Structures are given as C-alpha cells and as structure tokens.
Amino acid sequence: MTPQIRRASAADLGIVAPLFDGYRRFYGRPPDLALAETFIRQRIEANESVIFLAVDTVDPGGTADVALGFVQLYPSFSSVAARRIWILNDLYVVPGARKQGIGRALLDAAAQHGLSTGARRLVLSTATTNRAAQALYESYGFLRDEQFLTYQLEL
DSSP states (O other): OOOEEEEOOGGGHHHHHHHHHHHHHHTTOOOOHHHHHHHHHHHHHTTOOEEEEEEEEOSTTSOOEEEEEEEEEEEEEETTTTEEEEEEEEEEEOGGGTTSSHHHHHHHHHHHHHHHTTOSEEEEOOOTTOHHHHHHHHHHTOOOOOSOOOOOOOO
C-alpha cells in the first residue's frame, strides 16, 4: 500500500476527526467524536496546527478516501537556538494499516514541513509504554533526551 500524504484542510474535517478520536481512545480517553471534531475544527480554523493525512484513494476520481492515519504539528520556538521548532504532538495510524510504512511516511511529511519552514527541530513525547512508537521514532533518527527532564503542571 502506498498512501497519499496531504496537508489537511477544513474540508477534511470528516476524515480527520474520527482519526483524532481513535488517537484519544488509544490513550485511554472515552470515545467522543463531537469533541474530536470541535477540537480539530478549532485548530484548523485558527491555523494553530498543521495536520498531514495519510489516505488511500479507493476510486480513480479521488472522491472516496479511506483514512489511514495522521500527524499533527504545533508551532513553537527554541529560545536557545533562536529558531522555530515543531511539536509533533499526535501521530496515529489505524490498526489495520500499521506496519506498512504509513507512520514513516507521515514522519517524512512532518520533517519536510519542518525543513520548509526553517525549523531547527521536531520534538515529541510518547507514553513510556508505547514501545512501538518509540521504535519507530528511534529508527527514524529521533534521539531520546538524556539531558533535560520534563515537568508539567495541570491547570
């Protein structure tokens, strides 16, 4: 399978929202398609994130796409490097399409976007138990941060 990778637009909301809902369920959240749709719509409309979709076009006219996965990037900056960075916050491939190179193709799109916007780096975090994701990221060239600790404050 060779997926088509494209940047999502508002017209893709019906494809992205179920993927995002699946991503949230993967991390233990209850299904909530309405929440997923609202969240993604707000990000796209406010230009607060960049989303790339992996789709399989099932007809020659390209009118019926089957969603295979997505990656969502949030813009940020490195003060030390004085350059843009992108936070790779979400990467999800539907279970039936895993281990077919789709995650890597989405990472390619994210990396190319970073390069084209003059970014210094892509950063991400994943669950300590998500060994499959860790293996993908490390095989792609991401390095585990051994210098800095991450803290968070729930608000």
